[in-house]
Amino acid sequence: EIVIIPRVLCSVHCVLVTPKRKLAGQLNITRTVLHFSFDFLVEGTGGSSVFSKFKDKKDSDRKNELGCAERLYGCRDSLIRINGGLMQNQSNKIKHHRRWNIAKIKGVHWIRYLLQYTAMEIFFDDSNAPIFLNFSSQKDVKRAGSLLVSLRNDALFPKGSIKDKNSVISFVDRRVALEIAENAKERWKRREISNFEYLMILNTLAGRSYNDLTQYPIFPWVLADYASENLDFNKSSTFRDLSKPVGALDEKRFKDFEDRYLNFCDPDIPSFYYGSHYSSMGIVLHYLLRLEPFTTLHRSLQGGKFDHADRLFQSIDSAYRNSLSNSSDVKELIPEFFYMPEFLENSNSYHLGIKQDGEPLGDVALPPWAKGSPEEFIHINREALESEYVSSNLHHWIDLIFGYKQRGQPAVEAANIFYYVTYEGAVDLENMDDMIQKYAIEDQIANFGQTPIQIFRVKHPRRGPPIPIAHPLYFAPQSITLTSSVSSTISHMSAVLFIGLLDNTIILMNEGLILSVKLWLTTRTQLGGNFTFSGPQENFFGVGSDVISPRKIGTFLAENVKFGRQLLATMQINSDKYLILCGNWENSFQIISLSDGRIVQSIRQHKDVVGCVAVSSDGNVVATGSYDTTVMIWHAFRGRPSEKKMRTANFEISENDHIIMERPVHILCGHDDIITCLFVSTELDIVVSGSKDGTCIFHTLREGRYVRSIRHPSGFGLSKLVATRHGRVVLYSEIDLSLHMHSINGKHIASATSIGRLNCMELSCCGEFMACAGEHGQIVLRSMHSLDIVWKYPGAGKGITSLAMTREECFIAGTKDGSLLVFSVETALIRRGSMPQTSVKPSGAG
Template identity: 35%
Template sequence: MWILLFLQILAYSEGLHGRWHFNDVRAIFSRRYLLQNTALEIFLSNRTSVMFNLANKATVKKVVAALPRVGVGLKYAIPPSRRVSLASSKQLFKASTMTQAWQRREISNFEYIMYLNTIAGRTYNDINQYPIFPWVLTNYESNELDLTLPSNFRDLSKPIGALNPSRKAFFQERYETWEDDKIPPFHYGTHYSTSAFTLGWLIRIEPFTTFFLNLQGGKFDHATRTFSSVATAWKNCQRDTSDVKELIPEFYYLPDMFVNENKFNFGKLEDGSLVDDVFLPPWAKSPEDFIRINKLALESEFVSCQLHQWIDLIFGYKQRGPEAVRATNVFYYLTYEDSVNLDSIEDPVMREAIENQIRSFGQTNSHEYIFFSDPAGASGAPGFSMEASKNLLIDMDPLILSQNGMHRRQITDNIDPDIKKKPHCYVVTADNRFIMACGFWDKSFRIYVADSSKVSQVVYGHWDVVTCLVRSECPVSGDCYIVSGSRDATLLVWHWSAKLQWVLGDSHTHGEVATPRSILTGHDTEVTCAAVCTELGLVASGSKGGTCLLHTVTGDLLRTLTPPTECSSPRLASMAAETGVILIAYDRGQICAFTINGKYLEMATVSSTINALRMKSEGDYFITGGEGKVVQVWRTHDLQLMYTFPLCDASILALDIAHGQRTIIAGMATGSIVAFRINFHKWHHEYREAY
């Protein structure tokens, strides 16, 4: 018996202890646990977070006082201080500029909802108060979905329980006729977000499968109650008086949640069919397609103009009081923060019973976390106006910024001749002050001052010549990762700060010899390409002969990316955080798309050799250039060619997209730099309407 108990504990013990360096701390938030303000969540530079439940509020303050003064990070434009980490959500909301940024269309609806979840105390680290997202569509049965029809969208001014008039009347009658003196009246005995609902959505992927089994006593639920169809789940939310749940953020970015990859036995439905992969709407060709279209719906003009009303229900003034009653939005009393003081309950049995009830009923955001939306300002919510879409799509005449023979930066000292022969560029611009270069015979890569020939840093670490060098900087935290690949079949990850300081595990160093943050292994031959995404903490790389691998920036090997057999040797790589798509270009002109979980999606073929590959920051489009002397724009989700710019006068060696996403910069073999104007926003708008 003791052995069995020990094994059960072991299954959950991973991650219960650890060590985190102070220099890795990027943000600190105070949190609730079981409706008590006794927890802290610490966000780290490796894109993870850890949550601690402490003894009481006083202990929380002491721990915050001992931690770095980072506040809640830089993302919300709030000055970092320890006081900010202890601020209420209402205070954070007032101090932040995120709402104004959302109204100016500078951030997406998804980003804004995640921001509200974060400052309201909802977190991925607590299943009882998991981030909450809205259902936005109502049509899950048609073969095609028109995102311009209002009838395909949910009324976001009403809670899920009030969308069906007859069910709304049932809930209102319950509230009005309630006679229990000990329990306050309520509309809903269940909640829009509970641990059971969250685990039910994510039941097909670990560790949530194990968590669900633990919650259910080691068994899966009855097949008819298991999440097996998106359409059925939506219908149940309209007719079942015990089902008023909203969605979780994974519905907008994680296609894997719909696939029973581990082949769990969930039982059979009443018609005898097995519960396996989730049945998707007919308009979705695949889980990836469903996620993409659902995200398009979330970012649509119709949702943007209504979203503030849903925010009022979940995070705003319609949570409690007369406004909540009028909106049919009152939940069971134990979902509210001030409903019970656990510290005042001396009976351990009673306290445990109350805690279990809190875990079961879900947790409503505190009445202190009240956000008043601005309906007038909602018209400025993210979206694209019809007038704006009339802008010129492409400027057909490229602008020559610099011509061959004019001043341009030359880095030729000590470069390996074989590296010089490679068509893709070996010089990487770090910022407007520094330039990085690789390929030197002494096995280093170097950082130069951009406006002079002065070498700022010579960085060693590889056993052979460095063959590729990439960088990625997070615009929020300022963290920057540089990844160098070599003929020695390894990649080194260097953590670099905005002030040209190398982060060496425990401390920042000034002028000291740099050491890599981690070493990535797994390749057997020369590394030919790499891509790093600081926001995801991932590195994709390819080597001579065809092997493509996916690592974390901390050195863990996650996946092998397996392309079709006709793809020979990887040549270029690119990755975007928002879509979670990795692109690999191969020697024979093939471009393959993979998910960050290693699933092969699709392949396209370019007639000429590709020398440059660059994804748009949102990941919905990418550009290519090469020996064919043309710059081409592609759509990421189906690898469809969208546009080919006019023929250039030489091969294209390098590409980038300028700030603002309105200009493509192309570096030519002649030394010229050519700029093309482009309007990605109009493409996105026109495609969305056509779909």
Template identity: 30%
Template sequence: FCMVEFWRGAIKCVPAQVLAYTEGLHGKWMFSEIRAVFSRCHLLQNTAVEVFMANRTSVLFNFPDQSTVKKAVHSLPRVGVGTSYGLPQDRPASRLSPRLGGRSSLTRRLSALLCPGRTYNDLNRYPLFPWVLASYDSQELDLTLPANFRDLSKVAHATARRVTAVGLLKRELNCSRGEPFTSLFLSANNDTFDHPDRIFSSIARSWRNCQRDPSDVKELIPEFFYLPEMLVNANGYHLGMREDRVMVGDVDLPPWAKTPEDFVRINRMALESEFVSCQLHQWIDLVFGYKQRGPEAVRALNVFHHLTYEGGVSLDAITDPLTREATEAQIRSFGQTPSHLLIEPHPPRSSAMHLVRSPLMFKDQLQQDVIMVLKFPSNSPVTHVAANTLPHLAVPAVVTVTCSRLFAVNRWHNTVAPGYSLEQAHHLPIEMDPLIANGAASNKRQITDLVDQSIQISTQCFVVTADNRYILVCGFWDKSFRVYSSETGKLTQIVFGHWDVVTCVARSESYIGGDCYIVSGSRDATLLLWYWSGRHHIIGDYPAPRAVLTGHDQEVACVAVCAELGLVISGGKDGPCLVHTITGDLLRALEGPESWRRPRLISVSSEGHCIVYYERGRFCNFSINGKLLAHMELRDSTRAMVLSSDGHNLATGGDNGVVQVWQACSLKPLYVYPACDAAIRAMDLSHDQRTLITGMASGSIVAFNIDFNRWHYEHQHRY
């Protein structure tokens, strides 16, 4: 018996031995949706496969032996992971996990290394991060003092031979008060919580136990760096009373953290600090590298029970069922060391602490802040800016679109030279595209198709793909949005689906290079989610939306999508803001202060912060779980905003021509640039986060030198 699958015109015959393990599965996955396949260990045996889909979900399959794994993998599409689907399945890199991969912050870049062979779908192989701080009792935390950081060259106190597996997850999975962790813990423990004195209830106490108790085997899970909700017993679980007569509820925070959001933010900043950067390679040596096994592990007091290591036991060689069951139970209960990846010392990371920098780089603020001003001949307000400046692109560029729908591809040079004058424009990071600069009307790239006259052209009407090759435009009278080639200016695709005029579009890149999600909102109060294939550069041969998102009762005014989190956040013309999954499920509404209605701009970071701008200068910062974290009012009509790639900083600009930078978490001011002579209509950041490009109502673009690191250390080093 075999099952025949039709996949891109080819017939695939799946062996019966493989099909036998699909019975009872509650799901079906199309071969065309598979984007990556990874080998995985389960119970220390190489018998599992994790399959990642285009919609960012993943499924982990465990098979009885390696021969069945090979048959299953042979039947799957030959895909890998990398910039261009780069690495085949049989490479060691297939152990990495793409879920946390990314380039927007050190934490996500670290994740690809810190989670090899580990997966969110197997609680025995959950990703792990290090404890990075050593001060959990002080009233104030100074992130400039080395004494406040853990020594990452040691596993723990010299007398505590501490395993580097995720004991935290195994014994105290209910440390996370939220789902699905609580249900998973109860399912594994006969529907009962652990003894109250063993339940994770204090961060400081857990750290002290790690230092003193040789049997304590805890490192951290990634949620300690991005999920404050895990520290709050929001569901009111009865977790019992400790021997000191204190009821277990919310997790006790260090004195320097006033809220769970404070703790997660500061803990993440510590992880991304230069102190950790200078030491992290030593922790990698202990956990994944040459100090994990052998004589170096002995010298580092890093040797543990043989059943915690891959290859420590062959379950297939155990013939007695009771012995095998007992061995599996021990592996499940006492943690598993990560995969052994490195046999030589990991090189240290180049650190900014090793650089000498003069604080007086320029003579005056204007020369320091403004890199260049570039004027377009059309004089039409620049209403959209997209800075796709990655060096590996065929054409790193800043794409600009004006209110008259004239667009230009402004080539980007990957060197920034602050303080140049317009006469030195050939040295600047942005170069005028020759087809626009020559001023010939026949060569101007302009979208001339008829737009609905009631549509106000704004930055929300345009999307530029990550490779700068295509521009998506909405607002057409025929209820479509359209795809144009930025190279030729020609229309390449018309996408229908809405019952009324499309009012806004947004995109977010998938973890596979070139693919992205497109979301379109319209006057019919619906949102449609589409998938843009980087391989084919179209939304589909016969485009149909991947999901329909409902919940608004009036025109959709603004929308943002985050592929990393699998979320869509949208705002109705008169409110509210709604949060959907990319599969179409409505999760919640975001409630700002009373009378704050009309959302006009939305920006969401992969770290879980959602910034919403309402009319009349009003801003709110929400967590993705709907908690209002901060809000503020400005005396300006804001037209554009952008979050830094790490989600820590927010830049805004509007009718008064002033660019302001804010601390995103608290909306506290960090920096104000000199006022421009025209209103700001659009803005974006270069890939290296060093240049802020703004589109002006005068038809110019202004490039500002931006230094998030400097403001970070000036304003945020002490708590």
């Protein structure tokens, strides 16, 4: 057998930077694969000294072949040889070879490391985490980054194929980053993305990375009240002044900073207000102390033990007060304050020490308004971030951190000047000959903090006004009513058991395997954030004509299968739309083209009936659950015709239309009974499966590794589950009509009892709401924060058998008699301009 070794197109030394450790090695790029070969572990900053020692390492290999361990020192960076026994235990835990599929790359960003443009961060469109690579020079990073982008585009669009402009990527250098930032700014102004999303985009474009603790993403303190029992978002005093840096928030302390700035006199060091920074590795480790790997990193920084308990992160209120009063503390927040309650709990029971008052330090003390719940703190802090006050003032903070007030005279006028080493270009490291001084400055940069890359050079605009119509479930759920009803077009009235949405089409499956596809009509156009209507008598939304007229699918279901929502899922590959149908008598599942209703692929790998299916939100992954108690994971085939022919030649595949790869990527086990419900997410790298045995099992998607199990409290079988991209999972059992919400990490958050038996549970696109419906004929809207009922929508006196929620936050409900009910914002209410401007808080609803 001839083994073809792929040709290496580029080979270069680099450092793989992760939060846990820095790995020096060789990066090899072939036409299809990015390969990193681990060489040695790096201690210290991982700066320029690493590359100067690659030669030393090569020279020392002869000695190591004789079995001796060697440690090479160079200022604060030491290269730990791992061929001998000295670091054997640690090296055993490190993967020596890592590979990434170039076709899965979705972005390559040229960014800084230690304020030098020698690094890049690579983002993937599957569940692979981003990777951060630092090189010895700008020339190396530009060569490797440009090659990766070119190879990725060639892999998706071979010569002769039609290129999709939206799928072609560019090497994100400063020019491209500024273009992306301008586009994101306009989307934020129009309220198309949230404050949180916008700040994450700006952080990424400014070179802030979860991989590099020395330039971690930055978020603002948004609240100023951590003492009240309840918060009033209508009072400006509830919020922090976003127009000032943290160091200027307290007038008394600021006077000291100002005096130092005005009276500072040093021929080599420019004047500065603040000697410490708002973001540094120490700040990240301070906040994330209770989570690994940050616990270990903190202890390593403190000589193998925890710092004194009174200096550790112990209270939200004291952390904020300290940032207002301590002359060496001007720190901002990190993103975890807005989505991750786990970092506030000492769930690993670390012995963090005893405070001066004699109390042991455990969980982080929360403000009274959090009611003792980390989840409630995160929820309210996130609501504050998205509030109208913050939306109207966030542009001031952006000016300070990422914008025109970051540098120059505007920064002086805004009292936003930090120690000079934190700024890009303040020190010319590239041309510095004194290596000892160079290493010392690199240490300073790594530990003192780094000001982000400046994105905007002019004043950032204010956000546009809120558009309640774009988010009616949040602003005014009571304004949604039953606006139209479409009777069944099928001669014998059969229940609508499935409603799927892809772009502007509605996919319907009625009892008896009758498929139809209709248009989803909207009569709105958006012009600069304003909505206009083409006619005074028209409904705002409606079901249109048939794209595919009703037709029976030519297959047979197994006798023991109850036909329903769990057997069907839609997916889109490029511009082609498909329906996946399970429950077949021959233990297969089938792919149906939604252009003509034809079965284009049938896959049979399970040993028993396939009872449920789920598709990831990006359409790349399909999960199937079976009566054989296993879950199988499948990849969608996104190749071009030329690639299909090649695969046919190599693997003798007779089927021309391969929508899904014929072999599963993983077979997941662990259940003792029929799999009844599934969720799969590439974003969260998770597969969640529910079973008739009452267990819900979590596996990682990429590796197929078991993570955890949770059980129904009474052991009843699970009938349905939904999960959000924020990591909330709701389980439903039709035996006791119970709903149970858990975090993706297995913590129970809330429980409720449904109003009657549920036939359907669907999430809003934003993930903040869940709509439930069943035999009682009404739609019940619940909060995905607490499971509280937000609103109830009476139906038309008919049992609801299927449900979908559109991007516009309309409900489309299918009934027992085959009708379609459309619930949308009442047109007349919008025209009169009487849309309520205050949001209905889910937690406050009855």
